Each structure stands twice: as C-alpha cells, then as structure tokens.
Amino acid sequence: MKAIIKFGREMRRVINWLCSLGHLLGEIAVFLLLGIVSYTVVMRYVFNNPPTWGEEIGCYIFIFIVWIALGGVLKDDHHIVLDLVVDRISSKKQIWLKIATSVVGLIFCLILSWYAARYTLFQYRFNLQSTTLLSVPMWIPYMFIPLGAILISLQYLVKIAGYISLLPDQKNMGGR
Incomplete structure (x- = not known):
C-alpha cells in the first residue's frame, strides 16, 4: 500500500511539473506573439510592407498558448468559478461538487484528446x-x-485525487 501511495505522490509531482x-x-x-504582432503592425502601417507570415504564425502561436497552458491554469485554480453558488453550500458539498465537475471535465477532455489525436494523425498521414x-x-x-487536452486530463486526475483525500474518513466518523 505504501508503494502505491508513493507512486501516486510521484505521479502528482510529475503531472504538476x-x-x-x-x-x-x-x-x-x-511575449513571442506580442513581438510578432508588434513587428507586423509596424511593418504594415509604418513601412507599408507587411510580412506574409505574421498573421499565420501569430494564429499558430495563439493556438499553442491556449492549449498548452490549460493544465497549469487548472493546477493553479485560475478557471472561472460561480462563487455565488459554491459559497452558499457546505464544505463537504463543495468537495463533492468539485469532484463531480472534475469528473465531467476529465471525461470531456479524454474524449477531446481522442478525437483531436485522431484528427492530428489524419493531418500527418495525408501530409x-x-x-x-x-x-x-x-x-x-x-x-x-490533444497535448493540451491530455495535460488538463492528467491535472483533473490529480485534482480528483486531492478532493477525495479531503473527504472525511467514514471509519473515524462512525460510518459503515
């Protein structure tokens, strides 16, 4: 049992990293995107010679920013939360609500990972x-x-395990 707990802690550390x-x-x-957009704007409006690659590369970098940072955003709890609802329920219900929403998020991200990976492979196969x-x-x-969806899926697993560990131990509470 200790080996499983140690493995879980190590996996949590790796996923968080x-x-x-x-x-x-x-x-x-x-910052790279900011530099490219600034360069493109200056070249377009000051020198009337915009680069042909600026907008396209900017779009690809934006896609990278959105998807690659999602796991870190979830790890640091920077996603939008409806505090109006969450703050009005008990701590135990808040934990259960977080578990439920994390499970739904995990399922969604796993499905997204699967289909996005398939589509990416399609793009690769047919060049x-x-x-x-x-x-x-x-x-x-x-x-x-798919990389970002996998990262956020892994982080959801860490979050779910953390929320479950916050639940009161039923043995110590006289539960069955």
Whole structure:
C-alpha cells in the first residue's frame, strides 16, 4: 500500500511539473506573439510592407498558448468559478461538487484528446498543409490540442485525487 501511495505522490509531482512547464511555455509564447504582432503592425502601417507570415504564425502561436497552458491554469485554480453558488453550500458539498465537475471535465477532455489525436494523425498521414505561402504541415498546430487536452486530463486526475483525500474518513466518523 505504501508503494502505491508513493507512486501516486510521484505521479502528482510529475503531472504538476508538466502542467507548470506548459503554463510557463504559454507565458513565454505570449511575449513571442506580442513581438510578432508588434513587428507586423509596424511593418504594415509604418513601412507599408507587411510580412506574409505574421498573421499565420501569430494564429499558430495563439493556438499553442491556449492549449498548452490549460493544465497549469487548472493546477493553479485560475478557471472561472460561480462563487455565488459554491459559497452558499457546505464544505463537504463543495468537495463533492468539485469532484463531480472534475469528473465531467476529465471525461470531456479524454474524449477531446481522442478525437483531436485522431484528427492530428489524419493531418500527418495525408501530409496536409496550410494553403498559404508558408505551407505549414497542419499536424503541427493541431498537435497542441490533444497535448493540451491530455495535460488538463492528467491535472483533473490529480485534482480528483486531492478532493477525495479531503473527504472525511467514514471509519473515524462512525460510518459503515
């Protein structure tokens, strides 16, 4: 039993690290996107010579930012919460509500991971490319969707385990 608990703690540490890394990469990519957009705006409106790649690369970086940072956002509890409802129920019911919403989120993200991975592989197999001058292989930007969904799925597992550990132990409460 101790080995299972130790394994669970180690997995939680690795998943939290991966999600934090994704969050950090997303933050760095925001500055990269800011630089590209600023460069594109200056080139377009000051020099009347916009780069052909600015908008497309900016879109791909935006996709990266959104999907790769999701696990870190969940880890740090920065998602939107309806406090109006949650604050009016007991602590035990709040935990059960968090477990239920996390399970629903996990199921959704697992399904999303599956279909996004299938679509990404489809893009890769048929070597589909963007129709712009860059001809970017489309599996590259699509790859961020299943990766991000997998990261958030793993973080949901960590959250669910953490919420379950907050539930009162039934043996110590006289429960059956």
